[in-house]
Amino acid sequence: MSRKGWRSGKGIRIADVAHLAGVSTATVSRVLANPDKVRTKTHDLVMEAVQRSGYTPNSVARNLRKRRTMTALVIVPNLANPVFAQILRGIDDELTRSGYGLVIGNLDNCAEREARYVDLALSRQVDGVILMNGRVPASGKRTMTEAGLPMVAMCAAIEGEGIPNVVVQDREASRAAVAYLTRLGHRSLGYIAGPAGNIIAAERLTGFLEGVVAAGLSERDLVRWEGRFVFEAGVAAAEAFLRLKRRPTAIYASCDESAIGFIKAIRAAGVRVPEDVSVIGFDGIEFADYIEPTLTTFRQPLHELGRTGAGVLLKMIRNDMKPEDWHIRLPLSLLERDTTAPVSSRASEMKRRSKA
Amino acid sequence: MSRKGWRSGKGIRIADVAHLAGVSTATVSRVLANPDKVRTKTHDLVMEAVQRSGYTPNSVARNLRKRRTMTALVIVPNLANPVFAQILRGIDDELTRSGYGLVIGNLDNCAEREARYVDLALSRQVDGVILMNGRVPASGKRTMTEAGLPMVAMCAAIEGEGIPNVVVQDREASRAAVAYLTRLGHRSLGYIAGPAGNIIAAERLTGFLEGVVAAGLSERDLVRWEGRFVFEAGVAAAEAFLRLKRRPTAIYASCDESAIGFIKAIRAAGVRVPEDVSVIGFDGIEFADYIEPTLTTFRQPLHELGRTGAGVLLKMIRNDMKPEDWHIRLPLSLLERDTTAPVSSRASEMKRRSKA
DNA sequence: TCGTAAGATGTAATCGATTACAAAATGTCG
DNA sequence: CGACATTTTGTAATCGATTACATCTTACGA
CATH class of the missing domain: 3.40.50.2300 (Response regulator)
Structure with missing residues (x-):
């Protein structure tokens, strides 16, 4: 490239194009922004100069001038x-x-x-x-x-x-999760929460508690564990779960990762899912469909x-x-998969017996 | 805020600060960029004006001037x-x-x-x-x-x-994967490839083939499937695998997602991992440790x-x-987990017999 | 052919900082 | 105290586009 008449520097400026086309910078700018405000002949002339020089407008300069x-x-x-x-x-x-x-x-x-x-x-x-x-x-x-x-x-x-707020119906879905589990006959629930200060976590927890109340369960039917929306939180919750004398029959994890970590850890300890414990997650990440058993969860319309x-x-x-x-x-929408099932016969029996 | 003497517009400019402090814009600029090139008294004066006005430099302008x-x-x-x-x-x-x-x-x-x-x-x-x-x-x-x-x-x-290139030793690791599997006694291998045009996929494939040669295996000991570095590719490969009359005893998947999809699908069909088939992945994503059995794979130093x-x-x-x-x-580093095992006795026997 | 309106183009200000250079202030020493 | 070196500070050019306004063309009807 040894065209002459140009600046020797690196970048090609609008002024270079203008010079090459024999017009003013204003015209070049107009050709690029409002092609119809310029005569066809000039337009073509300028465009050719743009091509030849390989000009790309410097948007930092443009942004400064346009204030956006x-x-x-x-x-x-x-x-x-x-x-x-x-x-x-x-x-x-x-x-x-x-x-x-x-x-x-x-x-x-x-x-x-x-x-x-x-x-x-x-x-x-x-x-x-x-x-x-x-x-x-x-x-x-x-x-x-x-x-x-x-x-x-x-x-x-x-x-x-x-x-303005654009959110998903975390609370409603949490309520629905509890309703779903109780409809399957579960009366003692575990909840794997999100991080303490987190607003989403708070929403989901609120929904969970509302659901619990709506189902006529009391605090004594519940166990709650802290979590941080990660795999490890599920594993930690599982350890606590395994130490429990009276284990809940269903777990609601406020995110899929926790649910997955939880399931992995309790299965490793010989607890069966969903036969012994039902688990439902939240989010609907792609992975949830690739663990075993596939995870029941609420899908966010991401x-x-x-x-x-x-x-x-x-x-x-x-x-x-x-x-x-x-x-x-x-x-959100419920994805019913394989980690949830009606409460096991043993548990049902216990319940039936106590009812009678 | 009803201080007077300022522009009525929205943004506070360096000129506003300069005016407020009773100095030039150059001085304000210097206070902010080279505080030591300015007298302490002026420095404090300017800084106070900066505080009072809540000035933040417009970096679009700065970027234009500094050309970066x-x-x-x-x-x-x-x-x-x-x-x-x-x-x-x-x-x-x-x-x-x-x-x-x-x-x-x-x-x-x-x-x-x-x-x-x-x-x-x-x-x-x-x-x-x-x-x-x-x-x-x-x-x-x-x-x-x-x-x-x-x-x-x-x-x-x-x-x-x-x-300049900064990459991982895909080829070496692929070779090592084959070596690892053959060391476990596997003599017939399956390979789940990456997308056809993909450079990484090509590297890993090359390494795989090099490993195969090094292990003294021939093309007849191999099966290869196309993939696209996603779960579904593993599932598709599994379907092909299940249709095979003579199935390989070990599979090398060129990414963890494919390995996971593959495992899910063949287990669903009753094939056991690693008893019937060993599987090794590539990448070392966090998830690989949460499926069942946990996935043997190469971890990239991401x-x-x-x-x-x-x-x-x-x-x-x-x-x-x-x-x-x-x-x-x-x-890369090999993470030896639970999807790989020595070739099963049945397969070993077959091999021994054919050797004899 | 000329006058005028509409359209095309050019000139120069502008966006908001940085910085070379000039000018002013300060300090030092005989 | 004055001359000179050394800091500090200010003035104005600059980065590269956009655009208001002025100026110059063109087209068209009288």
Whole structure:
């Protein structure tokens, strides 16, 4: 490439193209942005110069001038969690359709990392933020809110901050899980919870307790274990379970990973699923269908959730919110598979006997 | 906030801070970038103005002026794959240590999406690119290379393009897998391959075939199935396997997901693992330890891989490459678990008899 | 052919920071 | 105290696009 008359530097600027085509930079810009506002002849002339020079507009400059970046930030608690990976696909799809890009802010379950992304947002590198971490990062709470930065909460709701929420019906599904298990005859239940401070975990727990009340069970029919939405939490719960004198006949795990860890550990100890214990999970990750027995669980509409949430963010950015956009709750669906069964005859007998 | 003397607009600019502190923008900039090049008194004055105004520098403007964004792009074939999720953590860790940010470009197994990220790179929104997709995107091949954009290939090597490679020893591990199985006495093997055009898949296949030769086996001792690095591929392979008259006694799956799908499907058909068939996977995903029986597999050093790759990219950006940085191959480690066992007595007997 | 409206193009300001260079302030020493 | 070296600070150019406004063309009817 030894064309002359160009800057010797590296990048090709709009000015270079303009010079090459013998027009002004304004014209080049117009050709690229509003081809119909320019004479055909000029258009072709400029396009040829663009081709020849291999020009690509510098979007950093464009973003500065236009005061927007066409990019959204998504804060994710943990990328390794397949639930979030799926939601991200939905978000990406929707944003792409509107020409927006996506920056993923992975917290890796570590709240301190929020600061980094707050900075990204405040330094005007993104036009909006999707929060899947259940809160406006503390370090930017005042600033982000005051700056009027468009934000949407997904998965975990953020109440009372003027932020729209797009979530699934965790509570209802939890209630339904309990109802499902009691319908199978189970009257003593175990619950593997999520992390203590976690909003989603709290929702699911609330639903569980509501379901318990609705089923007419008392606290004495329950056992609860802490968890952290990971395999190990299920394993730990299993250890506690195995030490129990009077074991529940059904377990509700607030996420599939915990359910899977739990099942693995109790089966290793000789407990049969579902003959001795029924287990139901939550999330509907792909893996749940590949363990043995296949896991009964509630499936989240992950892709739809992502698309919907991104859609709301776009409306927010465009200042086009409708009343119904501020609070969206998508339903889950029960996947009945092989880890749940009617309470075993032995247990039923005990129950029947005590009833008589 | 009704301080006066400021622009009524939304964002607070460096000029506002300068005005508030009674200094020039240059001084504010210096206070923030080189605090020691400024008198203490001025420093404090400016900092107070920064506090009071809640100023955050606009990094779009800074990036334009500095002609760099402190951001790297990582092109990932499929975010839902836990292998990549883990690698990303490693990359993120390393980049963060150097003050760099990270944009994830998820292809979702769809090569057309490359174009979008090529544009991101060419429009100078990132300082470098990590390619995990095994090739320089066709749409930007010429341009990206000519522009001298720092690029690094990870996972899947890209040969002969002047791009450094950071990969794992796929071929060696595949060879080792075969050696391991033959050491257990298996003489007839099945192989579940990766997608046809995929470079990683090719490497692993090559290693497998090399191992077969080294073990003195012939093509007649082998069965091979196509796969696509997903569960379903394992299930499909299992169906083919079950139809076989003379079944291999050991299967090597080129990724854990396929191995897991395979195991699930053959067990459902009554074939025992490892008594009837040994199975070994590849990758070492967390899940492999939660199926039944636990999966023998090769673990990739994912986090290290990510950190190393990001490290090489940073050197590339800083023009600080050393000869040994251009080709790095990390070793894998065998996780011996429960899906592999010495060939069953029946099979051994057959073999012994035929030898005699 | 000319006047005028509509359309095409050019000029220069702008986005918000950084930084080379100039100017001013401070400090040091004879 | 004054001359000069050394810090500090300010002025203005710069990064590379977009776009309001001004200017120049073109087209068309009188």
